[in-house]
Amino acid sequence: HRLLGDPGRHSDPLRQDELTIEVMRESFRAPQGLPSPRSSVVDRAKQLLHARACEPLSLAEIAAETGVSAIYLTSEFKRAEGVPLYRYQMQLRIAQALLQLPHAQSITRLALDLGFSSHSHFTAAFRSFFGFTPSSYRACHEPLHARKQRASHLMSIASDQDSVGRQIPSQP
Numbered sequence: 438h439r440l441l442g443d444p445g446r447h448s449d450p451l452r453q454d455e456l457t458i459e460v461m462r463e464s465f466r467a468p469q470g471l472p473s474p475r476s477s478v479v480d481r482a483k484q485l486l487h488a489r490a491c492e493p494l495s496l497a498e499i500a501a502e503t504g505v506s507a508i509y510l511t512s513e514f515k516r517a518e519g520v521p522l523y524r525y526q527m528q529l530r531i532a533q534a535l536l537q538l539p540h541a542q543s544i545t546r547l548a549l550d551l552g553f554s555s556h557s558h559f560t561a562a563f564r565s566f567f568g569f570t571p572s573s574y575r576a577c578h579e580p581l582h583a584r585k586q587r588a589s590h591l592m593s594i595a596s597d598q599d600s601v602g603r604q605i606p607s608q609p
Contacts, residue, residue, distance in 0.1 A: 452523035455523050478514075481502070487529065490529040490530060491550060530551045534563060538575045544559070544571050547559075
């Protein structure tokens with residue numbers, strides 16, 4: 438029921454893989470992982486996530502890169518970092534969004550560049566972190582010269598549409 442009821446299951450394959458493992462672990466009561474000091478596996482996974490934060494990495498790819506099983510990686514990562522791997526990856530992407538939003542020409546393009554599946558996926562993730570949309574954040578943090586350029590561009594579009602509307606004679 439948790440897998441089927443997860444609204445983000447289609448938009449984030451890493452999240453889906455981790456949730457599947459978590460459900461399986463609970464079903465079979467598998468151990469949470471072997472105790473270890475600050476795991477080099479977690480460090481390698483974090484390095485990979487930072488280096489490729491905007492790429493759609495699957496849990497299997499991350500596990501293969503770190504040389505451990507997906508089950509071990511997810512439990513070790515959550516134990517060491519206190520958040521699931523997919524959530525950590527999402528935090529990296531959202532952090533990049535905060536830096537890039539004020540200068541972005543297109544929120545949709547930025548969302549896709551950051552590894553989100555769509556504008557709506559990005560907006561939902563952003564809103565869940567901060568309680569407001571990327572558009573409202575950008576409006577408050579956009580540099581003054583960019584606001585003036587955007588306003589000028591919108592005015593010229595409106596002017597062009599208005600002049601086009603006046604040139605076409607109305608049909609009776």
